Amino acid sequence: MISVSIIGHNEENNIKRCMESAKWADEIVFIDCGSTDRTAEISAGYTKNIFKKENNVNLNVNKQFGIDQCRNEWVLYIDPDEVITEGLKNEILSVVGKSSASYGGYLIPRKNYYFGKFLGFGGKYPDYQLRLFRKNSGRFRCESVHERISVNGKIGALKNPMLHYPYMNVSDMLKKSNFYTSRKAELLFSKKKRPGCRLLVPLLKFIENYIFKFGFLDGITGFKVCIMDSYNEFVTLLKLKEIYDEK
Secondary structure: EEEEEEEEEOOOOHHHHHHHHHHHOOOOEEEEEEOOOHHHHHOOOOOOOOEEEOOOOHHHHHHHHHHHOOOOEEEEEEOOEOOOOOOHHHHHHHHHHOOOEEEEEEOOOOEEOOEEOOOOOOOOOOEEEEEEOOOOEEOOOOOOOOOOOEOOOEHHHHHOEEEEEEOHHHHHHHHHHHHHHHHHHHHHOOOOOOOOHHOOOHHHHHHHHHHHHHHHHHHHHHHHHHHHHHHHHHHHHHHHHHHHHHH
């Protein structure tokens, strides 16, 4: 009834925790994106449905490939740094078992773990993600790494969260920041967005998350994360300017 789809590249530090949380599903499909560590080996202990693909910079291409390999009516997509809680598992089984045909998918709240703490504010919770959907109703358009799943039909919302551990340490955070800011700058360039029109975005991002989304209620951790989000916007702006300067 339910397939869990996961893609990963060099995720040996995360994949076991993720797979453990998904082993209740009728099927796990894992797409190994050119890993050079033990990611595929660890995954083989949980599923035989392992496919090898190149590490495409547009992650959604491989995400959609994984979804295409799923054999069940319902698909739950999760990243290797995410965990399905027991409460979420039970809620998914409940809604899938009794869901009317009008529902094409469900939003799932996500709790984000930064610097030793699950955040409750600053746009980091509930951080709804559209991840549970009927296979014949949902897909990635694969035009950008930032796109989310597009679902035909009515969208519901679940109450129980999944857990997200996005960074192992500061170095890992900066590595991922470099990847995503580059992809975002390329996307903005493709849409003919000019860097000069975005000069205030980093500052506004910080004000929005720290003040209006109550990031200050998460204490010093909330301040650090809001600064990092603003930093990402600033780096994206600089990279966008670089692209224009090189053309």
